[in-house]
Amino acid sequence: xxxxxxxxxxxxxxxxxxxxxxxxxxxxxxxxxxxxxxxxxxxxxxxxxxxxxxxxxxxxxxxxxxxxxxxxxxxxxxxxxxxxxxxxxxxxxxxxxxxxxxxxxxxxxxxxxxxxxxxxxxxxxxxxxxxxxxxxxxxxxxxxxxxxxxxxxxxxxxxxxxxxxxxxxxxxxxxxxxxxxxxxxxxxxxxxxxxxxxxxxxxxxxxxxxxxxxxxxxxxxxxxxxxxxxxxxxxxxxxxxxxxxxxxxxxxxxxxxxxxxxxxxxxxxxxxxxxxxxxxxxxxxxxxxxxxxxxxxxxxxxxxxxxxxxxxxxxxxxxxxxxxxxxxxxxxxxxxxxxxxxxxxxxxxxxxxxxxxxxxxxxxxxxxxxxxxxxxxxxxxxxxxxxxxxxxxxxxxxxxxxxxxxxxxxxxxxxxxxxxxxxxxxxxxxxxxxxxxxxxxxxxxxxxxxxxxxxxxxxxxxxxxxxxxxxxxxxxxxxxxxxxxxxxxxxxxxxxxxxxxxxxxxxxxxxxxxxxxxxxxxxxxxxxxxxxxxxxxxxxxxxxxxxxxxxxx
Numbered sequence: 001x002x003x004x005x006x007x008x009x010x011x012x013x014x015x016x017x018x019x020x021x022x023x024x025x026x027x028x029x030x031x032x033x034x035x036x037x038x039x040x041x042x043x044x045x046x047x048x049x050x051x052x053x054x055x056x057x058x059x060x061x062x063x064x065x066x067x068x069x070x071x072x073x074x075x076x077x078x079x080x081x082x083x084x085x086x087x088x089x090x091x092x093x094x095x096x097x098x099x100x101x102x103x104x105x106x107x108x109x110x111x112x113x114x115x116x117x118x119x120x121x122x123x124x125x126x127x128x129x130x131x132x133x134x135x136x137x138x139x140x141x142x143x144x145x146x147x148x149x150x151x152x153x154x155x156x157x158x159x160x161x162x163x164x165x166x167x168x169x170x171x172x173x174x175x176x177x178x179x180x181x182x183x184x185x186x187x188x189x190x191x192x193x194x195x196x197x198x199x200x201x202x203x204x205x206x207x208x209x210x211x212x213x214x215x216x217x218x219x220x221x222x223x224x225x226x227x228x229x230x231x232x233x234x235x236x237x238x239x240x241x242x243x244x245x246x247x248x249x250x251x252x253x254x255x256x257x258x259x260x261x262x263x264x265x266x267x268x269x270x271x272x273x274x275x276x277x278x279x280x281x282x283x284x285x286x287x288x289x290x291x292x293x294x295x296x297x298x299x300x301x302x303x304x305x306x307x308x309x310x311x312x313x314x315x316x317x318x319x320x321x322x323x324x325x326x327x328x329x330x331x332x333x334x335x336x337x338x339x340x341x342x343x344x345x346x347x348x349x350x351x352x353x354x355x356x357x358x359x360x361x362x363x364x365x366x367x368x369x370x371x372x373x374x375x376x377x378x379x380x381x382x383x384x385x386x387x388x389x390x391x392x393x394x395x396x397x398x399x400x401x402x403x404x405x406x407x408x409x410x411x412x413x414x415x416x417x418x419x420x421x422x423x424x425x426x427x428x429x430x431x432x433x434x435x436x437x438x439x440x441x442x443x444x445x446x447x448x449x450x451x452x453x454x455x456x457x458x459x460x461x462x463x464x465x466x467x468x469x470x471x472x473x474x475x476x477x478x479x480x481x482x483x484x485x486x487x488x489x490x491x492x493x494x495x496x497x498x499x500x501x502x503x504x505x506x507x508x509x510x511x512x513x514x515x516x517x518x519x520x521x522x523x524x525x526x527x528x529x530x531x532x533x534x535x536x537x538x539x540x541x542x543x544x545x546x547x548x549x550x551x552x553x
Contacts, residue, residue, distance in 0.1 A: 008061035008137070009053060010130075011038045013046040013077060014093060015069040019117070023064065023093075026122045031130065035061065043072030043080075050084045054189035055205035057149070060085040061137040062130065064115070067094040078111070084185050087140055089133040091115055112136070148173040148220055151183045152198035154370070155442035157356025158210055159198040165213055167366045168263030168270070169306060170291050171220045213262065214326075217307035224307055231255045231332040233546055234322055235539075236310050237473075239266025240532045241522025242338035243293040244539025249336075250302035252543065257303040257330070259310055259322070265290030266340045266523075267384060267470075268532050270363045272391030275415060277532050287365075289532075311476050313518070318553055320517055333553065334546045337477075337489060337513070337520045338539060341470030346379065350437035358443025361466050363388040371396045371463050377446060379434060380467030381408050386416035388465055393423050396463070401428045402448065437464065472524050482514040488526035489513055504552075509545045511538065517549055 010027055014020040024039040031037070038053075040046035046065070053060055063081055065074035078090045092114040099114070112133055119125040148166060150173050152159025166173045176183040178194050187194045190207040200208045202219050211219070218224050231254075235245045238260030249256035263269065271286035280289075298304060312323035313335065321331045343361040345351070351359055360367065363384070368391065376396040378389045381403035393399045401420070407430060408417050420426050429448070435456065436447040443464060449456045472487045480501055482490045492510040499514040511519045521538035523530055528538065 006056075006058045007034055007036045008059045009038050010035050010062045010064070011040065011046060011049065011060060012064045013040040013043060013069070013074070014066040015041055016066070017041060019066070019093075023119075023126075026119075026126055027130070030122070030127055031134075035134075043069055043074070043077035046077060047080055047084075050081055051189040051191075052205060054084050054186060055201055055207065057147070057201075057203060057205075060088045062089045062091065062133050064091045064093055067092055082110070084189060086185075087137065089113075089137050091129065091133060093117055148203060149176060149186060149201045150174070150198050151176045151178055151186060151194065151201070153178050155357045156197050160356045160360075160364075160367075161213075162198045162200060162211070162216065163366050164364060165216060165263065165307075166220065168265060168287075169217070169220075169222060170287065170294075171222070213307040222306040223303065224305055226257055226305060226330050227303060228255070228257075229330060230319070231257050231330065232550065233257075233334050233336065233543070234259060234320070234330060234332040235336045235338055236322070237266070237338035237340055237522070237524070238264035238294075238304070238306075239338060239340040239522060239535065240268050240289075240293070241340070241524075241535040241539040241542075242266075242336070243290070243297060244536035245336045245338060245521055245543055246297040246302040246304070246539075247293065247300060248540045248543040249546070250297060250300035252547070254543070254546070256297075256301070257305060257332075258297065259305045259308050261307070261309045263306065264294050264304065267343075267362065268535075270365065271384065271387050272363060272365055273387055274532060276413065313476075313478055313481070313515075315515065318517075320515075333517065333550055335518045336539070336542045336546065337474075337518065337524055338522045338535075339473040339524045341472050341523045343466060344469045344471050346434060346466050346468060348434050348436050350439070351434075354437050354439055354443045357441065358439060358462050359437060359464050359466070363391060363465060365391060367463070368392060368395045373397050374463060375400060375459070375461050376463040376465070377402060377434075377459075377461050378465050378467065380469075381405060381411045382467060382469075383413055383416055385467035386412050386420060388467065389426050390416070390419055390423065392463075392465070393425050397425070399423075399426045400459075401426065402432045402434060403428060403430050404433055404451065406430050434464070470523065470530075474524060478515075480514065481518065484526045488528075489520040489524055490526050491520050494526055509548065511542045511545055512549070519545060 012023050020039055020041055024037050027037045065077050067074040074092050089112045094114050113129055150162055196210050206219055233249045233254045233256045235242045235258040238258055246256055246258040269286045269290040273283045275283035309325040310322050311325045314321045319331045320335045323329050372395050376392045376399050378385050378401045389399050389401050431452045432448055434446055435449045438445045443462050445458055445460055447458050474487045491513055492508055495508050498507055504516050513520055519542040521542040522535035
């Protein structure tokens with residue numbers, strides 16, 4: 001049961017089994033429909049139950065503890081319980097002889113009420129007290145969540161990577177800085193000290209310390225294991241081209257699986273706003289477009305595997321075998337390569353050391369709110385950089401675009417240039433490049449150089465986002481699958497007839513590579529148009545050619 005559907009908990013602890021059963025019975029009779037009654041017979045047992053509830057994100061409304069218990073008194077229990085659920089109301093069960101101790105406990109543990117035993121009849125002595133406590137709790141309820149919780153440090157690269165992975169895979173999560181009071185409560189409940197970050201707690205209470213993407217994916221409900229060993233079509237890469245291929249492949253009856261290393265959507269999925277995509281006159285965010293495409297592919301029956309790295313491609317008779325980094329494999333009649341491109345790294349001293357700690361590749365929209373009131377530097381002059389500049393201008397005090405060329409006209413769509421010109425808080429610095437980054441535990445300063453005048457200057461900033469061109473993700477492909485000098489996959493006419501080793505009588509189809517039955521779509525293909533619409537079109541066209549290929553088998 002997740003926190004969003006769970007009933008608030010009323011927890012009772014009393015070492016007398018008869019009294020414990022009696023109060024639990026009376027509470028269930030009156031409050032059982034709207035609350036979950038949890039019973040414990042020792043303080044340590046009750047604290048363990050509270051830790052489990054904390055990790056699962058379940059709300060606790062009321063604690064009722066007997067004063068006299070072995071191992072741990074009711075006051076000691078409530079004092080420790082406050083650290084886990086500070087907003088839960090607290091009632092001490094006490095005999096008449098211990099009334100003075102109960103009154104003193106009001107100051108020690110901020111006790112809300114003490115209740116004399118026995119409480120018969122409950123309609124007169126128990127329920128009015130509990131009603132009042134629940135009303136008080138409802139006025140300031142403990143926030144419950146069915147989201148994954150991430151505890152990390154603002155300038156921790158692994159913490160950023162976990163947040164980015166969850167955000168890009170549309171997994172709801174809640175972020176806690178390691179020094180937050182709630183973080184301390186969660187870490188205490190989890191039994192970890194927070195020295196290794198991030199600590200991820202899933203909705204079911206599973207605790208993971210510095211998990212890998214694959215471990216995280218498996219625990220938050222993302223599919224990581226193929227359901228079958230053999231498919232009609234394997235799509236490698238989950239950007240617009242790959243999602244388009246998965247939608248058309250599955251909708252046309254092919255047993256289709258899409259394999260993605262990090263998150264569906266690719267670079268387009270990170271775009272804060274895509275305004276020139278057909279059918280969305282008001283624009284659409286990359287995350288929204290990705291989510292719709294992902295749901296559409298699944299609805300047609302495509303499998304989507306996340307956090308799976310493909311490291312090899314082999315021919316096995318008429319089949320094509322894909323090898324994963326963990327040593328497992330899947331096979332298919334056909335393959336569509338839609339691995340897209342990755343941002344080129346910025347070659348300047350200090351950049352690599354500060355990556356994930358103020359230096360980011362791509363828009364990293366999860367960091368937008370953290371940039372409030374600060375200067376942000378965007379490196380690059382293409383559409384992705386322009387979209388990021390517009391997005392961060394909503395949060396940052398000022399956005400500085402650093403462009404190596406003399407203007408934006410040669411590399412950016414005019415609609416984006418017009419938007420940027422209209423935003424007073426965006427400054428475009430042409431003929432400017434970053435020559436170094438400095439900082440201790442995070443980015444603090446940039447050194448910039450004007451390529452025309454040769455003048456250098458140093459600026460203070462904690463935020464730099466890099467968009468400086470792209471390199472194809474093709475280094476894992478076999479040597480006989482032909483690529484151009486930059487690593488982009490050659491297909492169809494660009495192969496100039498039958499390539500060496502080609503085993504079929506016909507020449508390669510338009511999007512077919514030098515390996516029969518293996519096609520390329522989207523940005524990874526040589527001479528492709530680097531636009532979302534053309535990538536989706538490539539994916540759809542590749543499926544049509546897959547059908548033609550399969551008919552000849």
